[in-house]
Amino acid sequence: MELGLVGLGRMGGNMRQRIRNAGHTVVGFDHNQEISDAKDLADMVGKLTAGDQPKVVWVMVPVQAIDGVVTELAELLSPGDIVIDGGNSRWTDDTRRAAQLAEKDIRFVDCGVSGGVWGLENGYALMCGGDKETVDVVMPIFEALKPEGEFGFVHAGKVGAGHFSKMVHNGIEYGIMQAYAEGYELLEAADIVENVPEAFESWREGTVIRSWLLDLLVASLKDDSHLAKIRGYADDSGEGRWTVEAAIDHAVPMPAISAALFARFASRQEDSPAMKAIAAMRNQFGGHAVKGAEAADPSYATPPKH
Numbered sequence: 001m002e003l004g005l006v007g008l009g010r011m012g013g014n015m016r017q018r019i020r021n022a023g024h025t026v027v028g029f030d031h032n033q034e035i036s037d038a039k040d041l042a043d044m045v046g047k048l049t050a051g052d053q054p055k056v057v058w059v060m061v062p063v064q065a066i067d068g069v070v071t072e073l074a075e076l077l078s079p080g081d082i083v084i085d086g087g088n089s090r091w092t093d094d095t096r097r098a099a100q101l102a103e104k105d106i107r108f109v110d111c112g113v114s115g116g117v118w119g120l121e122n123g124y125a126l127m128c129g130g131d132k133e134t135v136d137v138v139m140p141i142f143e144a145l146k147p148e149g150e151f152g153f154v155h156a157g158k159v160g161a162g163h164f165s166k167m168v169h170n171g172i173e174y175g176i177m178q179a180y181a182e183g184y185e186l187l188e189a190a191d192i193v194e195n196v197p198e199a200f201e202s203w204r205e206g207t208v209i210r211s212w213l214l215d216l217l218v219a220s221l222k223d224d225s226h227l228a229k230i231r232g233y234a235d236d237s238g239e240g241r242w243t244v245e246a247a248i249d250h251a252v253p254m255p256a257i258s259a260a261l262f263a264r265f266a267s268r269q270e271d272s273p274a275m276k277a278i279a280a281m282r283n284q285f286g287g288h289a290v291k292g293a294e295a296a297d298p299s300y301a302t303p304p305k306h
């Protein structure tokens, strides 16, 4: 089968390779001409020549770039052709993009892709949304990308269901990582377990908490046993926020995942305005000493007089 692939970065580049390894033809486009097979989107679409078959284009670009690519593809593709959004898009944007393409009778599939930089070797878990007939056309590409085992693919439902499923997957990812991270901090702080990396490594087999994320944490601890080379700062690219927002919409209690999200926000603060306020109130009601401000205002060191 033939595929146009837009975006050949860390994810798209490896996906092109995995799809080619399975014997399909991929015409990739990237702004970086050194890795691109086409000079622009029009050139890429022009190079798809699979006779009377619908053209299929997989978009693997950062969220901010998707609307621009979809708008251009709407002009370049023909009725019956298919666009797949494989990025980490917000699921609520899928119906809008599907409607925009449907005006030209172009079909749309949303597909959450998991696996990161290991996907070339291990395969990518895929969560897709769209109508069955359209998903069936793309199936040979999904088969090429997915892991070899029994699992790793779901047609989750109509348009939006793929990205919704990937969003919840990522919310769970936040919660699991946070739990390992908190356990790590306690083991480091308590000073009773002599070799913390060894304890984590022992959990990789036989325990109820063995997992790939644990394996990855062990790999990091092997390289840097106290994580001394890394600052405790974690970004987020949106999926955790959208998960918590969806939980609010459905009144679903989500204490673990929301705490994991908020822990990332806290990681970016030099100092905590909220904790300053708590320290100030403790000082006011109990005369408890505050740190850091004594030099600026000596009155903080002693109980306020009311």
Ligand SMILES: O=C(O)[C@H](O)[C@@H](O)[C@H](O)[C@H](O)COP(=O)(O)O
Residues within 6 Å of the ligand: 088, 113, 114, 115, 116, 170, 173, 235, 236, 237, 238, 239, 240
């Ligand atoms: O399943 C995956 O392969 C990951 O979830 C992947 O999609 C990506 O690494 C996250 O988007 C990072 O998300 P945050 O930036 O929100 O941590």
